[in-house]
Amino acid sequence: MRPAAHRLRRLAWTLLWLAALFALLAWAWGRPFMASPRMLWDVSRAPPPAMLPVPVDGVRAKQIADTFGAPRDADRTHQGVDIFATRGTPIRSATRGVVVAVRDSGLGGRQVWVLGPGRERHYYAHLDDWAPGLSTGQVIRAGDVLGFVGTSGNARGTPPHLHYGIYGAQGAYDPLPLFRAGAASTTVR
Ligand SMILES: [Zn+2]
Numbered sequence: 001m002r003p004a005a006h007r008l009r010r011l012a013w014t015l016l017w018l019a020a021l022f023a024l025l026a027w028a029w030g031r032p033f034m035a036s037p038r039m040l041w042d043v044s045r046a047p048p049p050a051m052l053p054v055p056v057d058g059v060r061a062k063q064i065a066d067t068f069g070a071p072r073d074a075d076r077t078h079q080g081v082d083i084f085a086t087r088g089t090p091i092r093s094a095t096r097g098v099v100v101a102v103r104d105s106g107l108g109g110r111q112v113w114v115l116g117p118g119r120e121r122h123y124y125a126h127l128d129d130w131a132p133g134l135s136t137g138q139v140i141r142a143g144d145v146l147g148f149v150g151t152s153g154n155a156r157g158t159p160p161h162l163h164y165g166i167y168g169a170q171g172a173y174d175p176l177p178l179f180r181a182g183a184a185s186t187t188v189r
Pocket of ligand 1: 078081
């Protein structure tokens with residue numbers, strides 16, 4: 001075989017292998033076991049939300065007190081809002097994302113952290129219980145049930161409520177304007 005034909009043949013094989021490898025990667029990316037990396041990729045590129053639904057069933061934005069930044073104890077301010085509801089009321093994720101922590105610790109008690117659009121972390125605290133089977137790494141759609149309103153952590157002895165906080169690149173910020181924007185855009189159905 002002449003050298004030129006030989007080189008051409010080797011090039012064709014290389015291209016064929018690359019095409020096969022690319023097809024395999026594309027196939028794997030679409031499989032269910034890659035759902036979590038896909039969502040992480042999605043939310044890391046997406047902008048932070050401009051509006052949000054209230055994450056507790058049956059509660060309207062105007063019912064939520066503006067307590068972000070209010071003094072708490074001697075050295076702490078309120079890093080979120082409290083959404084009061086009957087114990088056991090479903091708590092739904094305000095955004096899509098990936099569950100990055102499910103734990104029972106500290107002031108928040110039973111809590112869930114969801115990494116959402118713009119790489120912001122959404123904090124749901126004082127849960128009575130988590131949604132059955134909820135686990136770290138789970139892909140979440142907006143509206144998926146994360147848990148139920150309760151009084152765990154330092155909410156013990158208070159009326160049941162969800163403490164909800166959003167932590168962006170600059171730290172915690174007030175979710176209430178996003179709820180109000182969400183309420184303003186919602187048409188009556
Ligand atoms: Zn709170």
